[in-house]
Amino acid sequence: MANPDLSFVRAEMAGVQPPPRSERGLGSWLRTNLFATPVDAALSALAILFLAWFLPPAINWLFVNAVWTGPDRTVCSTVAQGGIQPDGWSGACWAFVNAKFQQFLYGRYPFGERWRVDLTAVLFVALLVPLLIPRVPHKRLNALLFFVAFPVVAFFLLVGGSFNLSFVETPLWGGLLVTLVLSFVGIAVSLPLGILLALGRRSNLPVIRLLSIIFIETIRGVPLVTVLFMASVMLPLFLPPGVTFDKLLRALIGVALFETAYLAEVIRGGLQAIPKGQFEGADSLGLSYWQKMRLIILPQALKLVIPGIVNSFISLFKDTSLVYIIGMFDLLGIVRQNFSDATWASPQTPATGLIFAGFVFWIFCFSMSRYSIFMENRLDTGHKR
Incomplete structure (x- = not known):
């Protein structure tokens, strides 16, 4: 019997091939996560429109027109570029947080x-x-x-x-x-x-x-x-x-x-x-x-x-x-207590103080959540998908 022709048989393992171009890059991620179905596309579009409407004024209030330093509430009614806003909402009053920061950390500790x-x-x-x-x-x-x-x-x-x-x-x-x-x-x-x-x-x-x-x-x-x-x-x-x-x-x-x-x-x-x-x-x-x-x-x-x-x-x-x-x-209690300080009583003070307290709580809670996910993945001994 003649020797069979084995030229079509692979002699070594095939190397790792890159995924198709359609499955790589930002376009693939957007199609998979944001625009996979018509409903997903509609919801993603609404979310993008909401962010486009909400983020610019929020960034402007939080950072651009915010007041970072000052001795009292009068600085929080002045726009960073100058001028007084009629409604008093020129920007976030981070000067209040800066002035009370030590108290926010220690309370009345000597x-x-x-x-x-x-x-x-x-x-x-x-x-x-x-x-x-x-x-x-x-x-x-x-x-x-x-x-x-x-x-x-x-x-x-x-x-x-x-x-x-x-x-x-x-x-x-x-x-x-x-x-x-x-x-x-x-x-x-x-x-x-x-x-x-x-x-x-x-x-x-x-x-x-x-x-x-x-x-x-x-x-x-x-x-x-x-x-x-x-x-x-x-x-x-x-x-x-x-x-x-x-x-x-x-x-x-x-x-x-x-x-x-x-x-x-x-x-x-x-x-x-x-x-x-x-x-x-x-x-x-x-x-x-x-x-x-x-x-x-x-x-x-x-x-x-x-x-x-x-x-x-x-x-x-x-x-x-x-x-x-x-x-x-x-x-949160010490932040709320300082709202009654006449030196810093202004429309911006409560919102700025609560945003600061909420951000601190978020940092700690988010850190605990991410570490939880890390430990779950590390201790996961089940079947991998």
Whole structure:
């Protein structure tokens, strides 16, 4: 039999070919994402028209005609190029934010002691950043320093009263300092308590399960304002005479307990999503209950509910503004309080201050959201599409 002709058989793998020209570049992206169907094209056109109508005056008000420096409200009624606008809306009054910036950060914290807040912030960032970067080693030591040692150091730095540091009472705290303190303590306390409550609600012990259900459903059935009001106003009425708690401490307890109930339900959803075979496999290995949860079940459950957990953290960060109800001034509260300053009372001041506060909240919330997406992608061990 003659040797077959194998000239048509490829002797090596074909190299990577570039996609067709129609599938590359800006035109392809626009067709795929904005003009894929007639409905998409119509909606995209409406969005472009809206942006064309909205952005030029917004940019003009925010930046072009804005006033950046000045001693009082009179500068905010003058256009950057000169002249007075009849309606008083010449542009954003960033001079107000510039003049009050220190107060927005520290509240009424004593000026000569603000280095303690700055040092606390530096320690916070120095411990948090390595903890968030997966490749940085010694995660256990880092977590121990961040969640155990740092709160103690921060307490003595911010409150004072020892180590030759003057005492600073919490009513003087305010601005971004209060927002971050409430958020950090709320997140650090609510996550482990939420895990325990979620496990308690799924427990086989009737008493533990009933107590967990009562706590979760009671807290979830009332708004945070009610919890803060009870912690700040009603709780002292039930304490023995002469016994009292700091108002900030009461707010911290109320925020942490409120967030714990919501996180417990988020984590319980993750536990219910774990296949029964994972529990049975852990039992077949002879693992104890806590070994099973710590090594097998909880790592999978927490990975599944990362979006829900981060969403709860973002909600907590924004809800800290409700402490304004009980006479505490977080970032938004201190901004609103300064609207009544006669030196800066002008039509531009409230809008500019609220835009500044909203931008600060957006930076923190957007950062948490992007890190959540990063961790989801990194921990994703499922099938790739």
